[in-house]
Amino acid sequence: MTTTAEIVTFRLKAGSDPQAFAKAAQDMMPFLQGTGDMIARTLSCDEGGLWTDHITWTSRAAADAAAKEMFKRPEAAPFMALIDPEGMDMRHATVHLNPG
Template structure:
């Protein structure tokens, strides 16, 4: 079975600082790491825009789908979700073909 990359691209809400985003991400990462099938997660920001990239590797599509449910139900993700401008949000699941 191939691993899955969950690739989320989003803009932060106006006024959000990098430090606020990092703190909210760290709290939400506690949730991600506890989900069965979690492998790794990275947060990155574009050098020339307000676009952020949340990249998570899961061991299966089922784990990735369960993660979405967990994020919706766990209050530790609220601060992170509240910083996202959902007018500029895209989530994709990608199958890893080669390392």
């Protein structure tokens, strides 16, 4: 199986509460897990305020399908509303090493 990493980097909109954002991200987990294709997810933020959402999927097709479906989901609205779309970057990469 060829797994795919989805790596999204972004900043929050000015004045957004990072704790509220983390909760909104957590509220999306049932949807992501419910796809049956999400393997793992980490969400991090560096000291400069750059966030990284890193999701490992069973395949690129699964990642694309989840992204398409996500915009239809009501639980995604609070999460997306806090992200500044300027400078947001999404990329996908084939996973070559996963220690566990």
